[in-house]
Amino acid sequence: MQKVFSREFFTELARECSFNADELRLLGEFRNHEILVDGDTYDMLVRVQDQFERLEAMGDDEYRGFYIEVPRPTLDEWGDCDELIEAGECDSREDYIREWEFWNPMETRWFYVGSSRYKDCRVLHFTDRRRTYFVITNRSSYMNRECGGFIDKWYAEAVERICSYLSKLLEVIVSYPDDFNQYVAENLPYQQRDGRIARKELNRVVPEMKIKVEDEATAVMALEDSAQKRFRPPFETMSIRLYCKYFRIAHKAYEHYFEKWGRISRPRSAASDTAYYTNVKFTDVESLYDIDSQEDFKKFARDHYGELGLSRLNIVASDYERPGWRILVSNSYSAHVDLAIEVATALYKSGAPLEILDAEKLLKILREEDNVRLTPYVFHDYMNHHEEGTVYCLPWEYECGDDKEAPLTLAQYHDIVSLAEWQEIGKVKVIG
Template sequence: MEITPIPAPQIDLLLYHIQHHPAVLDDKTKHLITTMFQKMQDITNHGDDERRELWIPADRGTIEDFGDFEEYLTEGEVSSRDEFEELWLSEYPDSIKWYKLTTTIYENTCYVFLDNKLIFEVRPVLQNNDTKDHSELAEWLLSAVDNCLTALEKGEYNAFVADNLPYSKRIGKILREDFWRIFPEEKAAYLKDITPDEMNRFFNLIQTQPPDSPAKRLPEMTHRLFLDSCRLGYAANHYAGTNTLSSMELYRSHADGRDDGLLDINEDSPEDFAAWYHDERMRSGHPWEVCRGGNSTHISLYARCDNRGWWFTLAGSSYSRSVETVKFYLALNDHGIPAFLCDGQELAAMLAGKDYIGIVPGEVIPSYCGHLFPDENIIDFMHLPYDHTGAIIEAVTWHPLDRVTFS
């Protein structure tokens, strides 16, 4: 399969200049991208919005294509020629760099993505007479698509991609106990804060957890009961202040902070809690984010109610917070607080090393990647690690690559 002559560092420089400005505003670039789109129509689309994809290889080029050593030296980015070469090879470790081209069409607008980043947006009518010229990048894309389609016509494209696409660009899964076998220190670090007895108690509880909510209910819910329940989880995980602070002070210290007025209501009034709970205006904050973290790394304790009474739903299945979540759940159960644990079976499998870790491409953020594993219940994701890479590759079950065919 022929590879376009423009080296990857030059392509990346062109991509850098176009970032944050994907709208195509000049006639030349629009013509080139439109022509490329027309050629892409020859292959079968996958998914919504006429999504079509190709893997495009680009040569790494020489170190001179990467940059000027004297400039890097003058600017203090490197201190020697050897350091400059190390920097080059760290940025471009393989002789070929691969780009994933994706095209979609939505409401008469053509979108071009490279490695999941929007680079071109072509609307039916040019919006103004902007003089920025991105035709060099558009010409490379058109030439690369031509090369891919020629190789596809010759029956070479799919085999070349299968044989050469690096595993860092692929999707797969690895059994956690196999990952721990290769990285035993990861297992030790993960399980250091939970005892075998706690694990066994948790496994037994999850075996009997109903599918949607706990069997028991509380007759009422109050501000104080909610904060005291949070305190149980904080104490189980030895959060700072559990021996000296009140439940409200602990919540202020460890929760998200956007309490939606929860802390302002009467502590002991079930009527005030119910009125606050059912007030639809109280939906702009995060009162249930009781252990703050990132979008996917916090722990939430939700109050729930139905015609039988009140209970809690506990959620926190990220790998980095999963042990905390399990200990929180155990503490609630030990004190007779009805709680339902989201992803309980998955967390049990995680603790036992019996779940799968999803391996996602390097350009994909390793969170919220369940859509890449549509028929599998995988909740933890990672990139292919730099250490022991060969052993990991051997242990991973890799998804077959999508074959490109003519429509």
């Protein structure tokens, strides 16, 4: 049986609707990534969403979605070469082609289109799963903004072309859902998929990705003690003076970590620990509080604990759930695990009654006993949002090569793809 869906099918459909990947990129440059519709364009949105509803819902608010493969613009669609040469914006046709290839390195780009509605609010959401390109909606998600149609006629015409494209595509998807699902499963780029790979395997393929710390032996001891609840005796009382002692140790380890990467730290010559804290946080604790009073420490904690973090790496004193006071290290972002371990190790060496939250997870990362989550979206990834220890966004295949600036070699890229466990891609299902 001949397959309905192919790259040629998607390319021809896009050409028929005068629609290409560069247009989606330009729409993504709209302010707030939000395109408001009313009147005729709102009616187009409603009609397309009615077609989406021939598919089974995938979530709340009548959510449905699927991937689309969109061709890059042709040389003629991308611009007028002769006009650009005449205007001095490019030197020759060869220069024009190089520029076109630079901005459009892949023959096609994949996007995910999601449709949702809640009461009278309707949304079409376009993303490549790394970032949102734009949404088409009749209700702004921003305060004090009225729906006033389009700033430019071009946006209205672009929405019309997109709705025409989606309408025609949905007719074919509804008729051949299995063929569509199979095509997506076989052709969606791995950069846009979710999966996982054993950390030990990833580190073997790309040794530079191994999480390294300066004193691994002591780091392991610190993590093991916290994982097994072997805590040093806590402090009976806590004060600002005592807390600032350990904040200073943690912050110096924090700055030392970034100095290794070339970041120059601001000189800090404070004589006392409280003065050091004031220098870092711009809060004159000595004039605001009794720095030896536990009651004032609690007041200070209520006032300023939101400022105690080292970029989502929190160093706090706590008597929660247990008698006595401990110094807690709590890491938020998975990108900072090596930094968290370095700071925790410095505090451990200082003799602090230390508790490292998520110590078991950090220990597995250091020992290469866990998995790395492969996902397109890694920005502000929180450690506790998934079973895997950290995340990695696989680069596009065209970005890989033997050039020293390339993120991976092609061999490394293909090794990761073959060694990873990939999640099944969500399938569209037709109602009835």
